[in-house]
Amino acid sequence: MRISMLAERTGLPVATLKYYLREGLVPPGIATARTQALYDEAHVARVLLVRALTESASLSLAAVRQVLAVLDDPPASRHDLLGAAQHALLTDEERSAGTPGAPAADPWLSRAAAVVAARGWYCDTDDPLVRRLAEGLRAADAADVTISDEHLDAYARASETIADADVASVPADAAGAMRQVVVGTLLTDPLILTLRRIAQQQASDTAAARPTS
């Protein structure tokens, strides 16, 4: 199919597709002449993937590029798969954060480590995710929002439920697994947050019905 057909199939203007091609987010079509190239279903899927990641998962095109790079070249070992996937989802800043000498005993980092440890999980304060958690705790405190240990543990328990379901749904083949983990996680993040809000309404109604319990 030609680019105008690709535009029709994806619902995007031709100019945007040209832009994605220029940016390397979508591979070039098969050139049949100097001003003609053919695109196939894989191109349609790729464009839809880019849109899903930008629109639904709110990724920047730079982040989409990172994700696509991992999908296009998945690590061979199944063991490295999740690690590579997680790595692909970090920001440049997070990736390059080496421990510069003394960590200055950040209280937020301590608490983040404690939350993780309380669930019986591993505990490495150098892990970018633990650092990200600490950063979130710091921001909440700066905004004068206090989160109790029980509250935080409830989040950790819920996360465990989610992660177990996630891991259980990973397909056997490497490429499919990569796709499911990386793209699946990104696209289900907003689902989880939306479900949380719906559940809040529900929990609030229930609490109102059974007032000062």
Added chain:
Amino acid sequence: MRISMLAERTGLPVATLKYYLREGLVPPGIATARTQALYDEAHVARVLLVRALTESASLSLAAVRQVLAVLDDPPASRHDLLGAAQHALLTDEERSAGTPGAPAADPWLSRAAAVVAARGWYCDTDDPLVRRLAEGLRAADAADVTISDEHLDAYARASETIADADVASVPADAAGAMRQVVVGTLLTDPLILTLRRIAQQQASDTAAARPTS
């Protein structure tokens, strides 16, 4: 305190504070002369809140404005509180989405409603949150990510755990409750997503240790 002190306390350049004042995100100081105004701890807290919402919760300044408007003028009735809070967290587009005649029987909307109903929750396909859920499901499908009913139900169960903890932690006074619900939800969203990723690593390791179970 003068603006330079406010800058020092918040760690932001004076130019940025002036910008926030201009944009109405931070209330003006008490003018003592035509070129002099005083700021207090409330201003410090406000600036830190704005930063927490933009940096940690990734809100745009326009969204921060919406949130602050609700915080500054909370609904009197406790019953309306969560509704108003939820309303404040919607986009303009979502707020203005009235049902235009026939809903065209969107399959994603049906599935979203089914997920909600399966948890024994209310079920209104006009609810902006249910629509948002449907939109997320549509995006996942477009990106060729399939989510089983069990998988989705695990998310719903986890969300219930989270929401119960959220509702249990809401303070009694109206202003504090508003703050906790709106700001607390926004700032804990990233915590939950980060915990999910950490839990995924954990679940993956566990699954690897107990291979083909």
Added chain:
DNA sequence: ATTATTGGATAGTGATAGTCTCCAATGTCA
């Protein structure tokens, strides 16, 4: 008295994500 700081206004910046305009080469259909 001199120097620094302030509030207020206006203009400029850099990043992001497109969108528009041209062009000569090609495809399509009469």
Added chain:
DNA sequence: TGACATTGGAGACTATCACTATCCAATAAT
């Protein structure tokens, strides 16, 4: 075969966002 639309490729242009910089005359500090 010819008229006309479409294409790939390149470059310039645009809008939005979140600042940042510059000026100014009016204070404040020393």
